[in-house]
Amino acid sequence: MTEKTPNQITEDLLRPIFQTSWKFFAVVAFLGAFVVAAFAAYAYQVYTGIGVWGIRRPVFWAFDITNFVFWIGISHAGTLISAILRLANATWRRPVTRCAEVITAFALSIGAMFPIIHLGRPWLAFWLIPYGSERQIWPNFRSPLAWDFFAINTYLIGSVVFLTLPIIPDWALVRDKAEGWRRRVYTILALGWRGTPRQWARLESAMHIMAIAIIPVAVSVHTIVSWDFAMAPVPMWHSTIFGPYFVAGAIFSGIAGLIIAMALLRKFLHLEEYLQPVHFDNLGKLLLMMSLLWVYFVFAERLTAWYGNDPAEMVVVWATQRGPFAPLFWTMVVCNFLIPFPILAIKRLRTITGTVVASLAVVIGMWLERFLIIVPSLSHKYLPYSWGDYRPTWVEITIMSGTFAGMALLYVLFSKAVPIISVWELKVGKHGVGSRE
Amino acid sequence: MERRDFIKISAITGATAALDSCGQPDVQLIRFIPEEELMPGVATWKPSICTLCPAGCGTLVKVMDGDAEVIRNGTLGIMKMGLAKKIEGNPKHPISQGKLCPRGQAMLQVTYHPDRIKGPLKRTGPRGSGQFQEISWDDAIKELVAKLQELQAAKQQASLSFLTNPLRGQRRELIERFLSTYGAPPAIAFEVFDEAVLRRANELSFGRPQVPTYDLARANYVIGFGADFLGTWNSPVAQAVAFGKMRQGRPGQRTKFVMVEPRLSQTGANADEWIPARPGSEGILALGLAHVIMKEKLHTGAAAGRAGSLIEGWSSGLAAYSPQEIAPRTGVTAEVITRLARELAAHTPAVALIGGAPLATPDGLARALAVNALNALLDSVEKPGGVLFTPQPPMAQPQPATTRHPESIAERLGLLAPKDSRETPPVAALLLDQANPVFGLGDAWKIRDALQRIPFIASFGNFLDDTSVFADLVLPDHSPLESWVDSTPEAGAQHAVVSIAAPAVRPLHNTRAMLDVLLDVAHRLGGPVADALPWKTYEEALKTGAKALQALPGSLAAKDSDEFWNKLLAQGGWWSTEIRPAPARPPETRQRFAPVGAARADHKEDSPFCFLLCASPLLSDGSLAHLPWLQETPDPLSTAMWSSWVEINTKTAERLGIKQGDQVEVESQHGKLQAPALINPGIAPDVIAMPVGQGHTNYTRYASGRGANPISILAPMVVPETGSLAWAATRVKITKVGEGKLALFGAELREHPHEHR
Amino acid sequence: MEPKPQKKWAMVVDLDRCTGCEACVVACHAENNIPTVGAKEAAIGRAMHWIRVERYYEGEFPDVRAKFRPVFCQQCDAAPCEPVCPTYASYHTSEGLNGQVYNRCIGTRYCANACPYNVRFFNFYNPVWEKPLHLQLNPDVSVREVGVMEKCTFCVQRIKAAEIDAQAEKRELKDGEIQPACAQTCAPRALVFGDLNDPASEVARLAKSNRATRLLEELGTQPKVIYLERESWHDGENS
């Protein structure tokens, strides 16, 4: 990389904030349309009754919870990864961390909406909040859904803090560069940051503690999400493997999401100088590892089921591998392994395009995986007389597409307000933490 | 929290805590109490009768006060009145014994049905268009009376025809009196699955023109020939109660139940052994069993006497019916036949039942006689654990002298040339009471055209159905819960029963009891009709009729007729264990019968399948298709809801390339229909089965235009001896026509599907 | 009130008596205000039947049999549906029933997924009773609104009524005094209801039968519905 002076870096990274082209508004309008559509569909659902979804007995969860698990999974890229890299003090992380952490904050918020969206009586969702209410009743803390409530909120708060703290110095930077209303706004955001040695020191140690605290939280979150299933005596759900299985899957899909996001930023914000092939290469290696880990888990899960030969579980195994769900199942295997593995394993293919292709496949594959964990089991529960099937309706599909558009939209807006790459960390990176020569 | 609310809650929860009492400290409260936890409301249980089928089960109706929107002389208002909330069997009643079938449970919806006729109607549009206008009762009755007087004036009383569903007890008595004194021929009773053949057979064999009562509870061996006695046939509730006893009622004793039928019915599903003999070969099989028993001298006492002597070659030991002989014709191996015969003889009292399809072909009577002979050979006629006949109390009339079968309907409706010399004038006026021949007779009978030709049609039913929609005048009856009802069951109990019940609730709509209307009409007509029907109301007539019972030994002791009457109403009827059946007098006949094999009537090579109709365990013969509860209850075997279906044997379907749910066309010589295919492992490969019940053109919002009516494509054939509709004698072919839609509640056929994949 | 053993309501289902007639199903609809969802909804599997009669075919033609098995809430002692409910809508009553407090239910549908017997039903829309069908509604049972889970309650309203009567008359409940709608109408007496903790009760006696099994026992849900397996006939057993 041709040496850039700190001021050039500042200029490059602040450009998206100060310059706005018509493209920005076009993109916002486009994505916004989907989001609005999703909210309209949801309003219709609340008004008419959740019957407008395709869910039916015995498949009471389908797209809703699939998206819930999927988005929570995506959220595991950011904070977790950047925390690990922070502790490992991997210097290549510096341009990557922020765009990763942003994914966490937004994906988590989107995912957390689904437990509310999917309620039969969403207007009573607040009954999940533990407070001494006039109903004289507390939530049932034995319910995995209550655990979700605590775990997700902890992770959300943690991630937002983890994301925001390192932004403060950059906001101060923007404050100093900006004029007019922007200056006033960023003055407030910057909290009066000056960059005294004490501030820097405290920031660093706070980030250190956060990094340590957030990792176990991240792990617990997706473990608990997996327990939503593992706690129920449903064929192929009631399994001890689910915790790690879900966490691995989450990181897997998360990294894929991160790679895609980075590629887009690189292209549209002209950050070629900062998000370089080496970053994609490193993340690609990480993705490769997770892909192998995923195959390992799927194999372990299927093997134990097959070897144990429990009738109820075998029904589900065959339903997915040979039965009605086979097409989806094998698509998943292709997307999560057969496509990414060669691309990522062969150095020549582990280019930016290569990793992006692999990531796209993984995102699709992991969404299918969530769906295949939920629906086939529910539709083949023990007594064959009461088996059932499931077809999504336009309402579910609209809401789902809305979440993807919403994610992108939030991302675009964020990169408008905040330098998507941490400027000061990058500068520090330049001359190795300013050590005396 | 508002203080007021707090008081409310603690009040409720206080009560709850008291209820939950045991082991629970009173501080433990249920918040947001489900209403189940609250004090139940006050209810009274009023005795009544289920009128949905001839069995005549005694019921109790749970009545609670409530507010109902009602129209009283033109103005709509809220009225506090007793409302029927639940119907249960009357534990004291000899037929129901406190139990009910699904149809009886659903009777509630007859009263509160949204499409009940709410008042008298006069036709405005063309016939059958269903366009009516509301008129006053006075005008309606005036119009009817005017018509009848017009006929009198023209000396055409004989051209009045009264078409009704089967009548018994006082209801029939009044109607018959009205018709005879007016000068009209007796009423024509019509139902799809009528029992005329069985009555005739019992008359010939045992001198009892009556549907039998089977003492299953005490039988040690039961063999059924097509008789769906746990479904809708005969007296289902009484039979189901007995079935429970015969299975597990007697410690250490469990009756064997063998079912012979080509399609596994709900009854057959409960059999210990199921034998899909060729359709129509039931009679031969019965005689095969008799052959073995006689040959091996397994029977006790005299060989069947009269019942046997009716059968060709009986005296010579039925040589023609050796197992080896009949095995190919019945499709049952000689070994099985022999074994069954031995088991039958070894486990007396043993009883054989026959009913349904085997009797519904032109040669049906011979099959019934064959089974009667078998019963006689097993010495189980009018013996404990055998075939019994419910003693008929004085209030029950003997079976109507008139024929009550389709041909006579056809005759009366002036379609076919009269079969006998009795010259029947064309019908000038038709009175309809619930009978629905448009639905219940094949299109081949051209009933619709006939109705179009009749100058005047008045209907009493409280719903517009496929037939009554043709009426010019509708005088809606009360629902059975709103009116006086009586019934004298023909079968089901081992002793005489007369059920009489007062209205359980007040009428919801502007309706009138059909018999009150009839009495009113009679009085307005005056003359002999009025003299023959002196009573003001049906209630009065019932009370008079009941006097005859007080003299008899029975369940009620009373010092005067009023006390007797009140006790009778409180109990829901009168019954007596001390009344013996009248001595049997079999008619003399030189005729000898020999059952033939499978029905070959109108057999064409291109119609390879025997078309088997089954009464729906829920919708019965279709008369209950208007009740949403029954529509949504899954059929016991197919688990289908809200729809028709065509049952095809698994192998046959494979051969024809038909898959579950495919839309198939069923075509007979007389029409075709479409319905989704249902693959059924429990049906013979050469049989296609379809449930009766759906396919109404006009029968309330819940049944109209739903599914297909298999009756519509039946060949217009009857059993010659009785003229009953021969509904099991049609043959069909099927072809796949595309994608259909089955609405099944149950997913898999098998409990371990993966073993069948 | 003197201490007496805790009630433990249970149902015995004698599969050798059950004829699969479906009377229990209709009776249940009538007693518990269960809505009919109509042809379209029923076709996609949203029909509500708190009690259903499962039918399974065995063997191939001509040696084919069919057997019936009524299935309804098994009122498990260790019910998977209860702990998963975040709002205590499904809870364990003091008499061992799996209670469902409709007012507390927010419709996560988790209980229905957790239930191995698929006996929980969900109101996908507000129930409809075309007037005047609403007049048939049983005032002792609450009507459930959209988004609420419902299921067999062993006709708790009848249990309560009987208990209140017994208390009013200062006496113990008699065995067989309480009859849920399904058991009440069952002609062959395939369904018997009673207190399992009362050794003298009929259910307690029948539960000891060598034909007694419980549905999906291996899952450890400890159901309080006892099935008596269907017997087969052997020659000579009766003589």
Next chain:
Amino acid sequence: MVNAIYGLYATPDSAQQAVDALLGIGIKDRHIAVASSEPFENYDFTRREHRTRMPWLAVAGGLAGGAVAWALTSLTQKSYPLITGGMPVSPWWTNGIIIYELTMLGAILTSLAALLISARLPVWGAQVYDRAVSDGMILVGVVNPPQTSRIKISEALSSTGASYVRQSG
């Protein structure tokens, strides 16, 4: 703007010399103000800030969070007893999960609070600062310099290679 004299330095080394010089002319440590657009962890003029009790605060906060969770999960029954037919209401197995989550939340929130307080954020009032810092310059100055030593200070600042020296207030 507070009353202060400060110089802006292009490199951390010159900033370091400036600080040394100021100390040399007897300026008290606590009067010396430094601001930079990035941390210089390996320089003396920052090192004195590195000692902190924040980790211990975080641990304490975690314990507090756990205690709250324990109270929440196990005291609910006592506050609003509920019929559960003898079923457990707050078993340790499930309470553990919630206690764990709230422990972590406690740690995170306390370290956040600790940061804001100890780094004196947010501040809206006037302080020694210069937008040049965002251009990479390092600000070294003296707050409320005694009138007597103003000259000495500016000499010390400029002599150590300050791009320019400014007086404010």
